Amino acid sequence: MGIMLRNLTEDIVIRRLDQLIDQLDCCKCDYCRLDIASYALNRLPTKYVATTTGELLSKISYLDTDFDVAIVAAITAAAEVIRKHPRHEAVAMDKLPIVNE
Numbered sequence: 001m002g003i004m005l006r007n008l009t010e011d012i013v014i015r016r017l018d019q020l021i022d023q024l025d026c027c028k029c030d031y032c033r034l035d036i037a038s039y040a041l042n043r044l045p046t047k048y049v050a051t052t053t054g055e056l057l058s059k060i061s062y063l064d065t066d067f068d069v070a071i072v073a074a075i076t077a078a079a080e081v082i083r084k085h086p087r088h089e090a091v092a093m094d095k096l097p098i099v100n101e
């Protein structure tokens, strides 16, 4: 296990999305989950750290409340967009459009 470069925002968004997805009224397939995550991540600041796996977990749990509020807001907005424009059927048909942001 070496040192690695991680975007903390990405880890936090994935974790929060998994916690919130039952309340979001959106599709829970892998395509929609990752579309929601990428949409939210494109609207949030990146927080890169050089870290090891063990350190990463402690850094994620050390989160300030304002950032968490911003993350939940971005995920909620993303779920709304993806719910209206899901791509899972297009993916199944091998015809993947880019989400128009």
Ligand SMILES: [Zn+2]
Binding pocket: 027, 028, 029, 030, 031, 032, 033, 086, 087, 088
């Ligand atoms: Zn879906």
